[in-house]
Amino acid sequence: MTHETTTLISLKEAMKRVDNKLRALDTQFKELDVTKDNLTLRFEHHSKTLASQAAQDEIWTAALALGFTSMELNIVYSYVIEVLICLHTRMLQKLPDLVRSLPTLASVLRRKAKNKHVRLVWESVLQEYGLQERDVSALCTFFIVHGNKGEHYAANVRRMYIKDVSFMITNMVKNQALQDGLLRAVQIIEKGKQAQDPENSRAPLKELMPPVKD
Structure with missing residues (x-):
């Protein structure tokens, strides 16, 4: 096996490892995006709930007053x-x-x-x-x-x-x-x-x- 062939094989293996790492990173980023979206939805729901509770509290206060x-x-x-x-x-x-x-x-x-x-x-x-x-x-x-x-x-x-x-x-x-x-x-x-x-x-x-x- 010539030096050039060995170098080419090593390069292909290195590229394969890089490709695998990129795929793993892509999967992680997708998971992070899903987590971010879920957290955003929860935050929005929580914000709406708090706003609704605050509005209801104001109605109670107004009715009492x-x-x-x-x-x-x-x-x-x-x-x-x-x-x-x-x-x-x-x-x-x-x-x-x-x-x-x-x-x-x-x-x-x-x-x-x-x-x-x-x-x-x-x-x-x-x-x-x-x-x-x-x-x-x-x-x-x-x-x-x-x-x-x-x-x-x-x-x-x-x-x-x-x-x-x-x-x-x-x-x-x-x-x-x-x-x-x-x-x-x-x-x-x-x-x-x-x-x-x-x-x-x-x-x-x-x-x-x-x-x-x-």
Whole structure:
């Protein structure tokens, strides 16, 4: 074997080793890219979760700090409770086979998180009423905060006390998400979009949401 042949073989072996190392590095870089993408997705999800929690905390704070008089609070509460009843009633109308297993709106909210069919029906109901999840979240927060002392006023009684509830809400509720939810509740009821008379609702008012623990 000549010197040139030996050198050529050594060079080929060296190139093969380099090629193997490059392939190994390429595999490692791909794995690093996948790891980076996974970490990025986790970070984005965590950031969204924190932002959502912060927004919800702000709604709770705003609901607790409302400066309504007792009468004003009861009037706003009446709109909120009627819309929540409408949502629950409409869900039962669309899911007659689940009437017994969905006795309250709280049970609907729990079930939709686990059941795709219930979730799709829920989304269609929200669309019917022109509501979004954040609106329902704001209304439920208001109900939990004030439901233990709220009193339902009939429509004719509400009109006797306050002529423009939307104007009152806009001026007194500073948190945008809570304000939007309350305004939507007023609009839905005033436009007659409720599914049925809330006084004949299937579920008692106090059972729409779980009790608040001190």
